[in-house]
Amino acid sequence: MHFTGTIWRPPYESGSLLLEVTAGCTHHRCKFCTLYDGLPFPFRMSPLEDIEADLQEAQLYQTGPLERLSLRMQGLDAPQGPRRAFLVGANPFVLKAERLGRIAELVRTYFPQSGSIGCFARITDIALKTDQELVRLAQAGYDGITIGVETGDGDALAFMDKGYAPEDILIQTRRLDEAGIGYHFFYLAGIAGAGRGRESAARSAEVFNQTHPRRIGSSMLTVFPESRLYQEILAGNWTEAGEREKLEEVRTLVEKLDIPVIFAALGASNAVNMEGRLPEARNVLISLLNGVISRYSESDLRRYREQLPHL
Numbered sequence: 219m220h221f222t223g224t225i226w227r228p229p230y231e232s233g234s235l236l237l238e239v240t241a242g243c244t245h246h247r248c249k250f251c252t253l254y255d256g257l258p259f260p261f262r263m264s265p266l267e268d269i270e271a272d273l274q275e276a277q278l279y280q281t282g283p284l285e286r287l288s289l290r291m292q293g294l295d296a297p298q299g300p301r302r303a304f305l306v307g308a309n310p311f312v313l314k315a316e317r318l319g320r321i322a323e324l325v326r327t328y329f330p331q332s333g334s335i336g337c338f339a340r341i342t343d344i345a346l347k348t349d350q351e352l353v354r355l356a357q358a359g360y361d362g363i364t365i366g367v368e369t370g371d372g373d374a375l376a377f378m379d380k381g382y383a384p385e386d387i388l389i390q391t392r393r394l395d396e397a398g399i400g401y402h403f404f405y406l407a408g409i410a411g412a413g414r415g416r417e418s419a420a421r422s423a424e425v426f427n428q429t430h431p432r433r434i435g436s437s438m439l440t441v442f443p444e445s446r447l448y449q450e451i452l453a454g455n456w457t458e459a460g461e462r463e464k465l466e467e468v469r470t471l472v473e474k475l476d477i478p479v480i481f482a483a484l485g486a487s488n489a490v491n492m493e494g495r496l497p498e499a500r501n502v503l504i505s506l507l508n509g510v511i512s513r514y515s516e517s518d519l520r521r522y523r524e525q526l527p528h529l
């Protein structure tokens with residue numbers, strides 16, 4: 219398989235076929251981000267021949283004669299292959315609709331039972347597509363795309379150079395709703411800096427409550443010395459929020475979200491992992507967060523953050 223650098227995927231895509239169609243990020247400007255710094259280029263599109271070769275390899279590995287024999291010897295049914303593909307890269311949804319359509323055809327050729335295709339997407343990637351193209355992508359199987367919106371706080375988005383405003387989140391997700399492409403959000407606690415966490419959460423809830431994400435996955439900001447944000451801190455332009463403040467921010471978000479949505483804080487950036495469906499699990503999640511805030515000191519939580527080698 220052609221895999222370049224560290225492969226990032228959401229926790230809920232663990233059962234999906236990972237297929238590299240891009241590497242890196244077309245934006246490559248968010249001040250806090252070091253995710254793709256290890257690559258020798260900012261962004262690259264995989265040749266279609268490489269994508270097809272990977273699908274052939276995956277087909278052989280997942281549904282080929284050896285796998286069939288192994289399952290038969292265990293008395294199990296013939297292998298079905300993955301039910302979903304996840305396209306790898308920071309924002310494969312930036313690819314032209316025609317190319318995304320061709321990739322979907324290739325996936326279906328090798329894995330006819332595969333029902334849907336996900337990937338990371340930027341809000342600006344959606345803006346590049348016409349309404350008709352979005353409908354065609356939905357028909358081609360694109361669904362459950364993951365958008366790292368980070369926050370609905372316009373000041374934080376602008377400072378971090380995310381490249382879109384809260385209004386764009388509303389406009390573009392409405393277009394996805396109309397086209398029938400489901401989506402998940404990533405939220406980034408701490409993105410607004412010290413003293414602004416709860417405001418950032420409240421502003422985000424105001425925006426998110428007008429959208430229809432299936433999941434909101436919350437991560438916590440970790441500032442790495444290689445980031446542009448670290449230089450801003452050294453220059454005295456930005457101050458990092460404390461760990462307890464970040465937890466209070468997440469609690470505010472959980473309190474203020476009034477849409478039906480799965481809320482999850484999974485992955486290494488969160489010292490404590492949690493998941494539950496809102497509104498039913500609201501009180502449980504809030505109690506859990508209150509418990510962590512009262513039980514652990516700032517220095518305990520900070521120690522956890524400082525030993526993180528990467529997200």
Ligand code: SF4
Nearest residue numbers: 243246247248251308
């Ligand atoms: S869009 Fe995502 S991957 Fe690209 S720079 Fe921003 S945070 Fe990093």
